[in-house]
Amino acid sequence: MSAKIGRRAFLSMSAIGLTSTLAGCLGLGATAPVTYDLTPGAPAPVAPRSNRTIVVREPATISTYDTQRIVVRQPGGVLSYLSEAQWSDTLPMLVQTRMLQSFRDAGVTNIGKPTDPIALDVILSTDIRAFELDTTAGGAMARVALAIQLVSDRSRTVIASQTFSADVPSPSLDQADVVAALNSALDAILRQMVQWTAARI
Numbered sequence: 001m002s003a004k005i006g007r008r009a010f011l012s013m014s015a016i017g018l019t020s021t022l023a024g025c026l027g028l029g030a031t032a033p034v035t036y037d038l039t040p041g042a043p044a045p046v047a048p049r050s051n052r053t054i055v056v057r058e059p060a061t062i063s064t065y066d067t068q069r070i071v072v073r074q075p076g077g078v079l080s081y082l083s084e085a086q087w088s089d090t091l092p093m094l095v096q097t098r099m100l101q102s103f104r105d106a107g108v109t110n111i112g113k114p115t116d117p118i119a120l121d122v123i124l125s126t127d128i129r130a131f132e133l134d135t136t137a138g139g140a141m142a143r144v145a146l147a148i149q150l151v152s153d154r155s156r157t158v159i160a161s162q163t164f165s166a167d168v169p170s171p172s173l174d175q176a177d178v179v180a181a182l183n184s185a186l187d188a189i190l191r192q193m194v195q196w197t198a199a200r201i
Helices: 002-026 091-105 175-196
Strands: 034-036 054-056 071-073 079-086 122-134 141-152 160-168
Touching: 034 175, 054 091, 071 175, 079 175, 091 122, 091 175, 122 160, 122 175, 141 175, 160 175
Parallel strands: 034 079, 054 122, 071 122
Antiparallel strands: 071 079, 122 141, 141 160
């Protein structure tokens, strides 16, 4: 009888151990991250100099930013992520969507994505240089930097290029405060970008 009880106990403990291992690997029981969107405000109306059509490509970036996770830069050059927060899409896709929205909200209608059935005159290429919470100076600073190029589709020459950046302090390391600060930084950049682009096409 004691041998049977011991065997049952061993099998039960083995099952518990296996379940715990799987839970650790798959994140079972872990809190699901809160999903946040980027919601920049509507920029001021603009009047482009021509009716050329702009195609906004998905931004390029390093793998650190090419994710739904929110990047945190720590002292010593260490990069990590907010553990309980994520973007509603991968960052490049989300930034592309908000760029298009900003142009349309400003009254620029001759604009689209590469997959849209529209004629192509000007390519707007973007490189996400920074999109992170920077804590290296001891505080909490939302830092966004986008490098923009306007390229003629016909001649494949660069019409203009510019890097836009914005730093907005976050009042705390709370994820809602961090997201709000990053959103404000992107909003400031998109307003400048729309005005700058309209003046060059």
